[in-house]
Amino acid sequence: MAAPTRFNDRDIKLYRWRWSGKNSRGQRVQGQLVAGSRTEVEKLLAGQRVLPTSIRRKSQIGRGLGGINSRDITLFARQMATMIRAGLPVLEAFQVVAESISKPAMSALVQRLLNDVAAGSTFAEALAKHPRQFDSLFVSLVAAGEQSGTLDRMLERIAFYKEKTDSVVGRVKKALWYPTAVILIGIGVTALLLIKVVPQFESMFAGFGAELPALTQLTIRLSELAQAHWWHAILTLVGTVLLMRLATRYSSAFAYRMHALLLRIPVIGNIVLKAVLARYARTLSITFAAGVPLIEALDTSASSTGNRVYERALREVRSSVAEGQQLQFAMRMTDRFPAMMIQMVGIGEEAGSLDAMLERVATYYEEEVDNLVDGLTSLIEPFIIVVLGVLVGGLVLSMYLPIFELGTVL
Structure with missing residues (x-):
């Protein structure tokens, strides 16, 4: 079988077309279609046994199929x-x-x-x-x-x-983005205070004629640095993020190290690990149950994990299974899979119900991801409050300390 032609969907302009014509029974019919060209509309109508009498282009609705999720x-x-x-x-x-x-x-x-x-x-x-x-x-x-x-x-x-897999991915994204977003907002508010608010206090303190508290002096120095180099900081941050994304996309070694680092982050790493195991188990379960040979099913499962560390591990598992080894022993040799998962796979192999056992494993790890994300949310909220309190509250306190000391002297 020849390999199917693949289209570059992003380069195709799409239009809305209004058509009218006659169907195979001679009845007048009309409607609208979304297509890239008049020829494509004619082919679509011919496939539906409609003889078009009028085809009019109404409007362009976008380029390509990029909006599909x-x-x-x-x-x-x-x-x-x-x-x-x-x-x-x-x-x-x-x-x-x-x-x-x-x-x-x-x-x-x-x-x-x-x-x-x-x-x-x-x-x-x-x-x-x-x-x-x-x-x-x-x-x-x-x-x-x-x-x-x-x-x-x-x-x-x-x-x-x-x-199921989208639900797991969504939960992991929530675990990663929620604290990151809140901390970034905190840093943004702090930067705004340093650049816009602190200079107003600094001009007022200049007329005091007394030495400022150490905390206030530190805040003023930070404000001066922020005013002089805020755009350097933004460019460095944006550049670092872009470079990391490009390096992850085009360097397999860098992507592997980043994914390995992600798995070692406290709490977050455990959530990512459980999500990866859940996706592997569910993918292998559904492909094996569909009658796909185990070797091919392992190939598909490796690609679906979303983590380079476990993708490499599953490639090793595939090679071992192709050489005649049982799946449970091949998984054990990689030293990447939990003992419970290996035991469940072994029971499934011996009982001839590998797909059902893998589905149970997937359900178990999906529930673990839900519980861990809920626990993380409850745990991290007070931590975020403390961090924001220290950042914003520390700045406000440092600005009012000289005023308090002046009031004490008077």
Whole structure:
């Protein structure tokens, strides 16, 4: 089978088209489509056995399919599963789903899939042309569903899988971004006080003619530094973030070290670890249950972890399993997986229910992530209050100390 052509979806302009024509029964029909060109609209209508009499371009709605997110893909999978389970042929299911989607970019994507399938491609081949929206796991499971005649169940599994993994990713992001955002706001408020407020007090203190307290002198020096170099600090911060992102993207060694460092951060590292284990277990469970060979399932699972440390570990596991070793022993040799997880995998292998056991493991770690994030939120709120109190309260106190001392002298 030839590899499917992949489109660069970001470079395609999308327009809204109004059309009218006659269907196969000779009835007049009309509607709207989202497509990149008039030719594409004609192909879409031909696939629906509509003879167009008028096609008019209304407006441009954006460039490419960049606005599509994971929730849109999950909703698409669930809607397709429902339509196919109801007995609709795949082409009709595509049409119904395309008409029910309100987001133009997603509607255009579904219509392209419909066009590809109508032209003779399989569902999986059509999906593979859009790797930005449909990953290898999605394509593999749809291909397995088409071959086994269980496409509706496979799409339902994909939707369930994406909901679970997105939930875990969302919880981890909350654990990472919540304290970071609050601390950055605190630093921003402190910088504003140093640059705008402290100089007003400094001019007032100049007329006191007395030595200022040490804390006030320190604050004034910090204010002078902030006024002179605030833009250096912003440029350095932005530059550091950009360099780290570029290095993570283009240097595998740097990305590996950063991911390893993330796993060692107190509390946060434990949450990330549990999330990685949950994604690995759920991905391997769903792919293995779909009839994908274990070697291929491990490949897909390695790519889905989102962590370079465990991706490398799972590549080692795959190599060991390919050489004939049991999964539980291959996992133990990497020294990366908890004993409980290895024991559960061993029980699943011996009982012939590896997929069910992995699903239990995934559920367990997902619940652990929820509990840890909730605990972290409760723990970190008082810590953040203390940090902000020290930063802002310390500045205010340092500015009022000379006034208090002057009042005492008088």
